[in-house]
Amino acid sequence: MNVSELFVKCLENEGVKYVFGVPGEENEDLLFALDQSPVQFIPTRHEQGAAFMANVWGRLTGRAGVCLSTLGPGATNLLTGVADAFLDKAPLVAITGQASLERLHQESHQRIDVVRMFRPITKWNTAIADPDIVPSVVRKAFKVAELEKPGATHIELSEDMAKQEATGEPLPVECFRRPSPDYKALAATIDLLKQASKPLIIAGNGAIRKLASRHLRRFVEKYEIPVVHTFMGKGAVSYQSEQSLLSIGLGFRDFVAQAVDEADLILTIGYDIAEYDPKKWNTSKNKTIVHIDFEPAEVYAYYDPLVEVVCDISSTLWNLNRTMDSGEWRFDTQWYRPIRKRILGDIRSYDLKEGEAFHVPGAVNIISEIMQEEDLLLSDVGSHKLWIARNYLTSTPNGCIISNGLASMGIALPGGIAAALENPDRRIIAAMGDGGFLMNSQELETAKRLNLNFTVIVFNDNDYGLISWKQKMNRGRSTSTRIGNPDFVKYAESFGIKGYRPESVSELRAQLNEAVNSKKLCVVEIPVTTDVNFELRERLKAEKV
Numbered sequence: 001m002n003v004s005e006l007f008v009k010c011l012e013n014e015g016v017k018y019v020f021g022v023p024g025e026e027n028e029d030l031l032f033a034l035d036q037s038p039v040q041f042i043p044t045r046h047e048q049g050a051a052f053m054a055n056v057w058g059r060l061t062g063r064a065g066v067c068l069s070t071l072g073p074g075a076t077n078l079l080t081g082v083a084d085a086f087l088d089k090a091p092l093v094a095i096t097g098q099a100s101l102e103r104l105h106q107e108s109h110q111r112i113d114v115v116r117m118f119r120p121i122t123k124w125n126t127a128i129a130d131p132d133i134v135p136s137v138v139r140k141a142f143k144v145a146e147l148e149k150p151g152a153t154h155i156e157l158s159e160d161m162a163k164q165e166a167t168g169e170p171l172p173v174e175c176f177r178r179p180s181p182d183y184k185a186l187a188a189t190i191d192l193l194k195q196a197s198k199p200l201i202i203a204g205n206g207a208i209r210k211l212a213s214r215h216l217r218r219f220v221e222k223y224e225i226p227v228v229h230t231f232m233g234k235g236a237v238s239y240q241s242e243q244s245l246l247s248i249g250l251g252f253r254d255f256v257a258q259a260v261d262e263a264d265l266i267l268t269i270g271y272d273i274a275e276y277d278p279k280k281w282n283t284s285k286n287k288t289i290v291h292i293d294f295e296p297a298e299v300y301a302y303y304d305p306l307v308e309v310v311c312d313i314s315s316t317l318w319n320l321n322r323t324m325d326s327g328e329w330r331f332d333t334q335w336y337r338p339i340r341k342r343i344l345g346d347i348r349s350y351d352l353k354e355g356e357a358f359h360v361p362g363a364v365n366i367i368s369e370i371m372q373e374e375d376l377l378l379s380d381v382g383s384h385k386l387w388i389a390r391n392y393l394t395s396t397p398n399g400c401i402i403s404n405g406l407a408s409m410g411i412a413l414p415g416g417i418a419a420a421l422e423n424p425d426r427r428i429i430a431a432m433g434d435g436g437f438l439m440n441s442q443e444l445e446t447a448k449r450l451n452l453n454f455t456v457i458v459f460n461d462n463d464y465g466l467i468s469w470k471q472k473m474n475r476g477r478s479t480s481t482r483i484g485n486p487d488f489v490k491y492a493e494s495f496g497i498k499g500y501r502p503e504s505v506s507e508l509r510a511q512l513n514e515a516v517n518s519k520k521l522c523v524v525e526i527p528v529t530t531d532v533n534f535e536l537r538e539r540l541k542a543e544k545v
Helices: 004-011 024-034 047-061 073-088 113-120 131-146 160-162 183-197 212-221 256-262 313-323 337-349 362-372 384-392 412-422 434-438 442-451 465-475 486-492 505-518 531-542
Strands: 018-020 041-042 065-069 093-099 126-127 154-160 201-204 227-229 245-249 265-271 289-293 307-310 378-380 399-402 426-433 454-460 498-500 522-527
Touching: 004 024, 004 131, 004 154, 004 160, 004 183, 018 113, 018 183, 024 041, 024 065, 024 093, 024 160, 024 412, 041 384, 047 073, 047 093, 047 412, 047 434, 065 073, 065 307, 065 454, 073 093, 073 113, 073 154, 093 113, 093 131, 113 126, 131 154, 131 442, 131 498, 154 160, 160 378, 183 227, 183 265, 183 313, 183 454, 201 245, 227 256, 245 256, 256 337, 265 384, 289 313, 313 522, 337 362, 337 434, 362 384, 362 531, 378 384, 378 412, 384 399, 384 426, 384 454, 384 465, 412 426, 412 434, 412 442, 426 434, 434 454, 454 486, 454 505, 465 531, 486 498, 486 522, 505 522
Parallel strands: 018 041, 018 065, 065 093, 093 154, 126 154, 201 227, 201 265, 227 245, 265 289, 289 307, 378 399, 378 426, 426 454, 454 522, 498 522
Antiparallel strands: none
16 A cells, blocks of 8 residues: 555545545546545646635535645645635645655755645645654644634645555544533623623624534524624524524625614624624724634734633533523513614615616525525625625525635635535525636536536626725726626537526526526526615615614
């Protein structure tokens, strides 16, 4: 047995189903070892796409997704997707090839210091320098990647090390228990809740993981405490709950800001400040905050919790539920209801009427009608992301996947591939702008080759719309954002994929229904006007938000 074969045995031991990547000379031995393994190597059309697939696989399953590249340009192409997993807290293990050890000390063809390059965007990384350490390195990479808070790790395997003889066996994968919440921190939280009349929860990315959502829903509904979600926390509590105030995260004040202003206690649950800057909701630095998370709070003037409960989130919520069950609570359970009504009414106001030009929030309302509780919408990055985060009605954890840590364009189409592999029977939409689509549209071939079934929606405004929106808010005009596009229907058809381009609201509804229910890979181009983007801020100002 050589190092590559032992490495693959270790991947099997970790329960890996797929490795996404691009083949290269320096990972040849590893590829041939995978060829004899139940672990399936999926060739992608770009290493960035491979990393995004591993990223979304990790977010959906809680188990590390795996991506593979060769050295040099292959490794640099992985960087964006790995960095995205790092800031989005998605478990991912990246594997890169490297030149023979004999030439690493000098300038050499395609040779760069990949381990050093990956270090700032991974929780841990290393190069395998001895055959005997393979089981330990692989086990550590997966353990660290999946350990809360999850993230990316990286292993480098040089071409000559991959060929060396190896002995040893994979290390056992052991589960472990996290500590319970500190009793003093829990008691301090209870004391603050006793003093509060209008507590409010901000549910972040961590609130949708593990058992956190189940315990959070019980806590919210039993004590009628309102909850707002970050973009990545969508679905922690269903939008159908009377306590849900949907999402927060725009760069300017929205209706939900009123609830944050009025609240006299903020409980942040699984919240990362990388998701949404507290400076936007704690402007005066005067909010009383309880931080409930797997890790201590970041040090930041605008986010200075009075109490930090640092342990497993679900354990904290379970303990809160159990402790509070024996007490009497006099929270104001009506104060936030007019705000919820206002939020839902505003979303409905974007319903498209026959004869109107398409816009993203109107299309999102139709998507909300079509999609069911167990379905999945993945959003790319752009102006459409803000509308999906704000208006898409999400019922379940991981029912809407949004990247909002690194927030990289190009993630949704590769993410749809990972989602369709993870659950082939799930109805899935990958929604993106024309800019993000053409960053990784080559992965349509990968999806087609794998015979996967999901719907790709392309909102086409022939513009880098989010940048144009922000430029116009800041400068009154935009520059350097206009782009051109191919015929997206013909582009889809060139891959052997059904393409749609609706021309009326009735066609839009009918074609989206047909695509989503077709059990086939489809592309739907929706030409959109962007007037609503610029009108939103004026509308909110007029409403005195």
